[in-house]
Amino acid sequence: MSGLREECGVFGVFSTFKQDTAKAAYYGLFALQHRGQESCGIVVNDDGVFNYYKDTGIVNDVFTAEVLDELKEGNMAIGHVRYGTADTKDRLNSQPMVVNHHKGRMALANNGSLVNAPELRKKLELEGSIFHTKSDAELISYLITKARLETGSIEDAINIAMNQLKGAYTLVVMSPAKLIAVRDPQGFRPLCYGQKDDGTYIIASESCALDSVGAKFIRDVEPGEIVIFDREGIRTIKDHCNKMQEKLCIFEYIYFARPDSIIEGVSVHEARKKAGACLALEHPVQADVVIGVPDSGLDAAIGYAAQSGIPYGIGFIKNKYIGRTFIAPGQKSREDKVRIKLNVLSATVKDKRVVIVDDSIVRGTTIAKIVKRLRDAGATEVHVRSAAPPFTDPCYYGTDVDSKENLIACKHTLDEICKIIDADSLGYLNVNHLNMLIGKTDNSEFCYSCFTGNYPTEVPEGTIEDKFTKHLSEKE
Ligand code: SF4
Numbered sequence: 001m002s003g004l005r006e007e008c009g010v011f012g013v014f015s016t017f018k019q020d021t022a023k024a025a026y027y028g029l030f031a032l033q034h035r036g037q038e039s040c041g042i043v044v045n046d047d048g049v050f051n052y053y054k055d056t057g058i059v060n061d062v063f064t065a066e067v068l069d070e071l072k073e074g075n076m077a078i079g080h081v082r083y084g085t086a087d088t089k090d091r092l093n094s095q096p097m098v099v100n101h102h103k104g105r106m107a108l109a110n111n112g113s114l115v116n117a118p119e120l121r122k123k124l125e126l127e128g129s130i131f132h133t134k135s136d137a138e139l140i141s142y143l144i145t146k147a148r149l150e151t152g153s154i155e156d157a158i159n160i161a162m163n164q165l166k167g168a169y170t171l172v173v174m175s176p177a178k179l180i181a182v183r184d185p186q187g188f189r190p191l192c193y194g195q196k197d198d199g200t201y202i203i204a205s206e207s208c209a210l211d212s213v214g215a216k217f218i219r220d221v222e223p224g225e226i227v228i229f230d231r232e233g234i235r236t237i238k239d240h241c242n243k244m245q246e247k248l249c250i251f252e253y254i255y256f257a258r259p260d261s262i263i264e265g266v267s268v269h270e271a272r273k274k275a276g277a278c279l280a281l282e283h284p285v286q287a288d289v290v291i292g293v294p295d296s297g298l299d300a301a302i303g304y305a306a307q308s309g310i311p312y313g314i315g316f317i318k319n320k321y322i323g324r325t326f327i328a329p330g331q332k333s334r335e336d337k338v339r340i341k342l343n344v345l346s347a348t349v350k351d352k353r354v355v356i357v358d359d360s361i362v363r364g365t366t367i368a369k370i371v372k373r374l375r376d377a378g379a380t381e382v383h384v385r386s387a388a389p390p391f392t393d394p395c396y397y398g399t400d401v402d403s404k405e406n407l408i409a410c411k412h413t414l415d416e417i418c419k420i421i422d423a424d425s426l427g428y429l430n431v432n433h434l435n436m437l438i439g440k441t442d443n444s445e446f447c448y449s450c451f452t453g454n455y456p457t458e459v460p461e462g463t464i465e466d467k468f469t470k471h472l473s474e475k476e
Contacts, residue, residue, distance in 0.1 A: 008111035009035030011079040012172040012203035014179040014229040021077035031212035036083040039094035043107040045076035048176035054094040080109035101145035112168030113398040168397035186247040187223030206261040247447040275387040276303025283427025288352040291315025300387035301357035313348040350378035360388035364408035368421040384423040389431040393453035
């Protein structure tokens with residue numbers, strides 16, 4: 001319920017024989033739907049012929065049975081689900097990108113955000129490049145195809161292009177004969193691969209998508225690694241590995257990823273339970289029941305209840321047939337959707353002192369409404385616990401954390417926020433305890449910059465969006 005937006009999920013299939021790879025991509029993207037709901041696309045590779053379809057909307061709506069039939073069979077496919085931030089939210093910016101270049105063709109899907117996109121784009125534009133979209137995926141495609149002119153293989157071209165990329169990018173790239181998985185050297189976003197019993201390889205942002213197509217998890221792609229799947233088998237290029245400190249986004253565990261995913265050996269569900277247990281130790285309270293805000297606050301609530309000894313209860317029933325709250329643009333529609341989406345189970349909270357656990361608090365508007373709903377249902381006390389520290393700064397690595405002026409923790413003290421949301425007490429997870437969620441000894445191996453403002457890369461001065469939202473003069 002945090003109101004944060006993940007940008008994307010990526011998926012890839014490689015097989016040595018022709019099969020319904022479009023269907024596999026469809027199921028994989030369906031499992032990754034939580035990572036982006038504004039547009040989606042699939043490209044099928046049928047012996048070097050790329051058939052593709054992409055559009056705005058969720059996977060189930062965009063890929064009807066007829067559309068999947070049209071995509072035909074192939075031995076490879078890649079897919080993408082997307083939430084747009086720097087880009088516009090139209091069909092043109094949907095991914096995967098498909099490009100025809102001097103040496104052939106390529107399809108590419110990306111999850112992340114480059115911190116040097118404006119400079120790279122300017123450099124290419126001054127060399128005569130023309131862009132059709134505002135997305136990093138098109139920019140990265142340009143750099144790879146340009147490098148491809150001077151290299152003998154697509155993987156070498158990717159390796160060279162990576163020298164210029166700064167920030168977060170997680171790619172699946174498909175050439176006529178190869179499927180390639182790439183993770184940036186700091187590993188901001190997750191990426192893993194697995195294999196089905198028939199030998200088909202699957203690449204996905206999260207392991208839950210491997211499960212959805214019956215593939216067994218093999219391993220995570222390492223930060224900086226390029227993994228190539230072709231008829232010869234699997235090869236890797238590690239020229240960009242171990243050059244930088246890993247900075248996997250801690251918010252993948254707290255909110256973005258599905259609880260049934262395992263990222264870098266850590267169960268997302270277990271990480272969230274640990275966040276709840278830490279909260280119980282940091283912010284204990286006398287109460288009768290612990291409830292969670294569905295869905296991403298539930299695991300932390302279970303952890304809080306187990307640690308505190310206070311019984312866990314189901315406090316809200318969620319209408320599952322509505323998109324995540326954040327899909328709706330604008331404050332008004334967001335609020336309306338919260339009311340429609342969650343209904344209080346008054347039998348759990350009436351005449352009780354309630355601890356309500358949410359994954360995080362961004363603007364504070366959603367949790368304020370939830371507190372009111374609990375009081376209206378007869379809760380005698382409402383104690384709010386956030387499984388994330390207070391948000392203080394924006395994210396430059398592919399998450400749409402709200403602007404500083406909208407972050408409630410930037411404008412108010414803890415006591416003020418507690419009053420604003422009308423809670424009896426309020427407690428956030430301590431930023432220094434984030435490492436405990438994933439069994440690290442300290443906070444050095446992951447990104448948590450939106451809670452501190454200390455970034456592991458340069459910070460971009462402007463965005464591509466800035467450039468296109470300014471009016472051009474008549475002369476131009
Ligand atoms: S700034 Fe926050 S949301 Fe962005 S990558 Fe880092 S931890 Fe994740």
